[in-house]
Structure formats: C-alpha cells, structure tokens
Amino acid sequence: MDTFGVIGPGAVGSVIGESLHTSGYQVTFLGRKAGEVYIERASASETAAFPVEAISEAETVFDYLFITVKGTQLEGFMPYLDKLTHENTVCILCQNGYGQLDKFHIPNAYQAVVYISGQKKEQVVTHFRDRILILPENPVTKKLKEVIAASDLDIRLSPDYRYEVWYKLLVNLAINSVTALSRNTALILEEEKIQLLCKRLIQEGVAIAVAEGIHFQEGITEEIMRIYAGYPPYMGTSMYYDIIAGKTMETAYIQGYLYEKSQTYGLDTPCLDAVYSLLLASEMRG
Numbered sequence: 165m166d167t168f169g170v171i172g173p174g175a176v177g178s179v180i181g182e183s184l185h186t187s188g189y190q191v192t193f194l195g196r197k198a199g200e201v202y203i204e205r206a207s208a209s210e211t212a213a214f215p216v217e218a219i220s221e222a223e224t225v226f227d228y229l230f231i232t233v234k235g236t237q238l239e240g241f242m243p244y245l246d247k248l249t250h251e252n253t254v255c256i257l258c259q260n261g262y263g264q265l266d267k268f269h270i271p272n273a274y275q276a277v278v279y280i281s282g283q284k285k286e287q288v289v290t291h292f293r294d295r296i297l298i299l300p301e302n303p304v305t306k307k308l309k310e311v312i313a314a315s316d317l318d319i320r321l322s323p324d325y326r327y328e329v330w331y332k333l334l335v336n337l338a339i340n341s342v343t344a345l346s347r348n349t350a351l352i353l354e355e356e357k358i359q360l361l362c363k364r365l366i367q368e369g370v371a372i373a374v375a376e377g378i379h380f381q382e383g384i385t386e387e388i389m390r391i392y393a394g395y396p397p398y399m400g401t402s403m404y405y406d407i408i409a410g411k412t413m414e415t416a417y418i419q420g421y422l423y424e425k426s427q428t429y430g431l432d433t434p435c436l437d438a439v440y441s442l443l444l445a446s447e448m449r450g
C-alpha cells in the first residue's frame with residue numbers, strides 16, 4: 165500500500181490529510197511537534213481529530229509527500245527530507261506564489277496551484293471550501309490522480325499549467341498587497357482608490373505574464389475585480405493575517421517573484437515596484 169505524508173498540518177495540509185485518511189489511505193501528518201490537529205466546518209457539528217507526528221521523530225519513508233508549510237517555512241523541514249523520501253518519492257508542493265521548486269533537489273517534485281480555503285488557529289483548522297489541487301499533466305501526476313481517485317481530493321491535471329499558476333499569482337498579487345499594507349480586510353475595496361490600485365497591479369501583472377509568454381483573455385482585470393467584489397468585507401488574506409500576527413509574509417514568492425520577472429524583462433511596473441518595496445520595508449526590524 166502506498167504511504168502518504170503531509171508535512172505541515174495547517175489549513176491546507178490538514179484538509180489534504182483528512183481527504184486521504186477518510187478514504188482509507190495510509191497517511192501521516194508531520195508537524196514541528198507531536199500532538200493533534202482538529203478540523204471543523206460551519207456546516208458540520210462534529211470536529212475531526214488527527215494525530216500529528218513530530219517530523220524529527222518520523223521513521224517512515226513515503227511514496228507521496230504533500231508539502232504544505234508556508235513558503236517562508238521551507239528551510240525548517242528541508243533537513244528531514246532525505247530520511248522521509250526514496251528515489252521515486254513524489255513531492256507535491258502546495259503553496260501560493262511561484263519559484264519555490266528551485267529549492268528542491270529531488271527528481272519528482274511538482275507545485276500545485278491550491279484551491280483549498282481554510283484557516284488554522286492554535287490546533288484548530290476551519291475548512292471553508294474546496295479541495296482542489298491543479299498540477300501539470302505528466303505520467304507522474306496522472307499516476308497520482310489514479311492512485312488517490314477514491315479520495316475526495318480533486319486533483320486537476322492541466323495541459324496549460326503555467327496559465328493556472330499565473331492566474332492565481334495575479335489573483336493573489338493585488339488583494340494580498342493592499343490588505344497587508346493597509347493592515348485591513350477586504351472592506352478596503354469599498355474605497356475607489358484601492359479598486360484603482362488593484363486594477364493597476366493586475367494590469368502590471370498581466371504585462372509581466374505576456375513577457376513570459378502567458379496570454380490572458382481580454383477582460384481578465386475585470387474578472388479578477390469581480391472575484392474580489394465577492395469577498396465578504398470582514399475577510400482577510402493570508403498576507404494580511406501574517407502581518408497582523410507578526411509572521412513573515414510570502415512576499416518573496418508573490419510580489420518578489422513578479423518583481424524579479426519585471427526587472428528581467430525591463431518592464432515599467434511602478435505600482436508593483438512600490439508595493440514590493442513597502443512590503444519589504446514593513447518586515448524590516450532594527
């Protein structure tokens with residue numbers, strides 16, 4: 165029987181682990197410390213509990229590893245990766261942003277575009293919606309999809325994977341920047357100047373995508389603005405929650421990734437350059 169591991173039993177990782185566990189797969193939740201993680205939903209009265217093993221103590225070698233720590237937490241588990249993998253282990257990195265895979269030196273590592281919405285507070289994960297992971301289509305990911313077909317994890321293999329990556333980057337770019345920098349929730353979208361800033365950020369992101377050979381349909385900016393308009397005013401974003409909690413944000417893999425690309429292509433992206441600089445400045449400590 166294939167062995168599955170989830171490194172990082174947080175919002176995304178716990179939902180992936182739960183999907184596999186409840187369908188009878190052999191899955192281990194690997195955290196910084198041993199303990200338990202609980203998953204709750206507004207729609208269900210029961211809370212599910214799952215045991216978490218300390219990654220430093222783990223002795224299993226896994227066939228499939230879902231890596232669901234934040235981009236800022238990659239260095240923490242890297243020392244354990246060798247003991248948890250064999251030469252054919254498939255690693256699925258489940259994170260926002262892009263560029264992190266360059267840090268992995270194992271042959272079968274792929275990054276998923278994640279559509280699982282949840283939040284972890286203490287040891288409790290609230291799962292809001294979705295269980296979707298979008299992956300590039302190749303023989304390894306096709307096999308993974310077949311192997312876990314009995315679970316309710318929705319693995320989608322995309323022939324146009326880079327489009328999916330860039331679409332999510334653009335969705336994350338504007339709303340994460342404005343909510344983190346204002347330290348405020350989606351409520352700020354009621355301000356027209358913030359709407360305008362979001363549109364400009366998205367347009368700059370589209371221009372970078374075009375330079376990378378990714379072409380979006382006309383009206384992409386309005387489409388993403390409509391997605392934002394559907395957010396409830398009290399909703400935060402991951403970078404907003406990180407900054408108000410004093411945690412390091414995933415700036416390097418969202419705004420930073422786009423900024424580097426903009427520089428490479430010599431593009432004029434004043435809004436991106438400004439928000440990226442301010443995000444970096446907001447994390448400077450004396």
Ligand code: NDP
Pocket residue numbers: 171172173174175176177194195196219232233234235237239240241258259260278279280281282283284402414
């Ligand atoms: P969480 O903070 O909820 O989960 C990360 C988990 O990793 C935490 O449980 C954390 O433990 C654990 N962890 C950190 N370092 C280690 C380590 N060295 N070894 C083992 N475990 C470790 O993050 P999310 O699940 O929200 O986010 C994961 C990724 O998914 C991010 O890139 C995020 O942007 C992306 N994403 C998140 C979405 C969401 O709705 N939450 C939606 C789409 C994408 P501890 O609690 O001890 O810090």
